[in-house]
Amino acid sequence: MIERQLWHPVVLADEVAAAPVAVRLLGENLVLWRDEAAAVHAWADRCPHRGAQLSLGRVVACDGRAALECPYHGWRFEPDGRCIQVPALPDFVPPATHRAMAHAAVEAQGLVWVRLESVGQGDAALPAFEAESDAGMRKISCGPYDVETSAPRLVENFLDMAHFGFVHEGWLGAREMAVIDDYRVEATPDGLRATGCKAWQPQSTAHSTAPAQVEYGYEVTAPYAAMLTKVPEASSVGIDGYRESIALRICPVDAERSRVWFRFATSDFERDAASVRAFQDTIFLQDKPVLESQAPKRLPLDLRAELHTVADKASSLYRRHLKMRGITFGVC
Numbered sequence: 001m002i003e004r005q006l007w008h009p010v011v012l013a014d015e016v017a018a019a020p021v022a023v024r025l026l027g028e029n030l031v032l033w034r035d036e037a038a039a040v041h042a043w044a045d046r047c048p049h050r051g052a053q054l055s056l057g058r059v060v061a062c063d064g065r066a067a068l069e070c071p072y073h074g075w076r077f078e079p080d081g082r083c084i085q086v087p088a089l090p091d092f093v094p095p096a097t098h099r100a101m102a103h104a105a106v107e108a109q110g111l112v113w114v115r116l117e118s119v120g121q122g123d124a125a126l127p128a129f130e131a132e133s134d135a136g137m138r139k140i141s142c143g144p145y146d147v148e149t150s151a152p153r154l155v156e157n158f159l160d161m162a163h164f165g166f167v168h169e170g171w172l173g174a175r176e177m178a179v180i181d182d183y184r185v186e187a188t189p190d191g192l193r194a195t196g197c198k199a200w201q202p203q204s205t206a207h208s209t210a211p212a213q214v215e216y217g218y219e220v221t222a223p224y225a226a227m228l229t230k231v232p233e234a235s236s237v238g239i240d241g242y243r244e245s246i247a248l249r250i251c252p253v254d255a256e257r258s259r260v261w262f263r264f265a266t267s268d269f270e271r272d273a274a275s276v277r278a279f280q281d282t283i284f285l286q287d288k289p290v291l292e293s294q295a296p297k298r299l300p301l302d303l304r305a306e307l308h309t310v311a312d313k314a315s316s317l318y319r320r321h322l323k324m325r326g327i328t329f330g331v332c
């Protein structure tokens with residue numbers, strides 16, 4: 001399964017502190033924990049001894065190093081996964097084969113990312129988000145939001161402007177202003193890019209002070225990841241040169257269950273983070289019931305399964321891209 005070779009976000013980095021944390025990715029239970037150097041580790045959440053959940057255990061100090069202690073018989077595992085102590089047998093030196101199943105984990109963009117499988121040289125990179133390294137933009141994480149649908153349905157919703165006037169009426173659109181002008185869409189090595197997408201919005205961002213014509217640019221940067229940039233008319237936000245980018249971050253928990261975050265980047269350093277989060281919460285909670293009502297929850301890759309118009313050309317290209325990449329999780 002190619003999805004196992006991709007990096008996926010699993011939790012906000014701040015949420016992994018002294019205690020181990022249980023998460024689920026691509027139908028597998030994982031435990032995350034931090035060692036004495038604050039590095040994050042992601043292992044299968046199953047003790048290799050008798051299968052107990054390691055996330056019920058604790059992080060302990062063992063000869064000056066951090067180790068994860070199993071809740072059942074207290075076996076201790078060092079950061080690379082190897083078992084270093086079996087309390088029932090103080091003189092026993094566990095062989096190298098006594099180890100927890102460790103996966104690759106990194107911290108980036110405010111999240112912990114996990115890759116279940118490595119292919120060596122050709123390993124995929126993290127989904128790009130240029131704003132992350134832009135010192136002129138402040139970053140705020142929003143979420144998590146748990147949604148009963150597949151990751152690809154969420155990506156499509158993020159790319160979709162035609163729902164603004166209905167799902168987000170009075171916020172991102174109005175039903176009498178639902179027209180979608182033609183826009184450009186092109187394939188990229190990692191997915192697709194859509195540009196020149198314009199919408200009239202009563203309140204385009206948390207910073208809006210007036211309705212505005214807003215230009216959107218979208219990019220799918222990995223099978224389950226996307227970002228957008230929004231350029232509202234300066235007068236509508238009261239700030240010259242205002243810029244905003246949002247990265248959609250999805251953990252494909254199960255084929256029909258996802259956990260979502262938004263990484264929000266803004267050139268405005270004044271507004272408080274709580275109001276940005278409250279706005280994002282409002283918008284996403286409007287999307288959620290509609291997303292959860294879609295049937296099937298897995299995204300149909302056969303283009304004949306649902307109807308398409310020219311306004312949907314970004315999502316049609318996305319479906320072709322997933323098919324071409326050989327994606328099987330969360331699609332049908």
Ligand code: FES
Binds near residue numbers: 051072
């Ligand atoms: Fe983990 Fe026995 S099940 S130590």
Ligand code: CO
Binds near residue numbers: 167
């Ligand atoms: Co929406």
